[in-house]
Amino acid sequence: MTVVRCDDQTTLICDICGDTVDTPDAPADGGVVWTLVSDLGWTGSPLAEGPHRCAHCTLSSKSGGAPVDDSAPGPGGILGIDHSGGATVITCAGDIDVDGEDTLRTALRHAADMGGSVVVDVTHVRLIDSTGLGLLVRAHRDAVARGAAVSLAAPSPFLRTVLRTLRLEGVLPVFDSRDEAVEHATGRAGSSTTAVPRA
Numbered sequence: 001m002t003v004v005r006c007d008d009q010t011t012l013i014c015d016i017c018g019d020t021v022d023t024p025d026a027p028a029d030g031g032v033v034w035t036l037v038s039d040l041g042w043t044g045s046p047l048a049e050g051p052h053r054c055a056h057c058t059l060s061s062k063s064g065g066a067p068v069d070d071s072a073p074g075p076g077g078i079l080g081i082d083h084s085g086g087a088t089v090i091t092c093a094g095d096i097d098v099d100g101e102d103t104l105r106t107a108l109r110h111a112a113d114m115g116g117s118v119v120v121d122v123t124h125v126r127l128i129d130s131t132g133l134g135l136l137v138r139a140h141r142d143a144v145a146r147g148a149a150v151s152l153a154a155p156s157p158f159l160r161t162v163l164r165t166l167r168l169e170g171v172l173p174v175f176d177s178r179d180e181a182v183e184h185a186t187g188r189a190g191s192s193t194t195a196v197p198r199a
Contacts, residue, residue, distance in 0.1 A: 012042060014054035015127050021054070045098055051127040078107045079124070086116035087185035089153075089178065093124035096132030104132060108139040108150070116148055117185035121178045123154040128162060140172055149173055153181035 010033075012021045021040055033048050041055035077100065079091040088111035096104060111118040120136065122128075140150035151173035155163065163169045175181035 010036065012037065012040065012052055012054075013050075014042075014057055015044070015051040016053050016057035019054045019056070044095070045129070047098060049098075049129065051095060051097055051129050053127075078103055081107055081110060083114060084182050085186040087119055087182055088114045088116065089119045089121055089182060091121040091123075095127040095129075096122075096125055097127060097129040098131045101131050101135065104135050108135060112139065112142060112146075115146075118143060118148070118150045119153050119175075119178065119181040119185050120150060121153045121181075122156075122159060123178070125156070125159060128159060133162075133166065133168065137168065137171060149185065151175060151181050151185060153178040 009022050009024050012023070012033075014020070021042075023036065023040070037044060037052055042052050044050060044052035077092065077094045079093050080089075082089045082091070090104075090107045090111055092104070094100070108118065118139065136150060136152070143150045152159075152163075153175050154177055155174060160169075160174070163172065163174065173181075173184070175184060
């Protein structure tokens with residue numbers, strides 16, 4: 001949760017750096033904090049659940065200060081969908097959150113229609129919220145039901161921490177690189193290769 005409310009103040013927490021801002025202004029609608037977020041120069045979800053980025057992290061990502069791919073077409077941006085043997089690779093960038101829910105859902109549906117396993121390359125993903133995680137877990141369960149899988153390739157240390165904290169590291173197969181994930185998904189990996197989450 002990135003917005004904490006008390007009786008006399010509201011606290012915003014940046015999902016990138018962890019910086020906080022306390023304000024006496026409480027949003028009129030308990031779930032919508034967009035006015036408060038934008039007034040402070042923050043960006044992110046209009047909802048209290050986040051994710052939210054402080055003004056500093058927002059400026060850093062726009063000026064090249066953060067290690068992200070600015071070619072992403074917006075929140076939850078899909079940079080490409082490639083078919084490699086028996087796998088479909090979805091390359092994501094930016095934030096996988098409620099703002100990009102429809103884009104990711106459409107990409108996962110297309111990949112499922114192609115058959116085979118799906119690799120979601122999250123090398124350039126900064127943030128992921130419960131909406132994005134829910135889509136990935138549901139897609140993986142649907143894939144398992146048809147004899148395939150949805151796996152993640154090259155998650156950042158932040159994303160690995162999120163997966164570990166939410167106990168999803170045993171649900172979604174995670175690989176260190178796109179190549180490793182594709183090899184495993186297409187059956188080209190050696191028999192000793194396993195998806196082992198790294199700390």
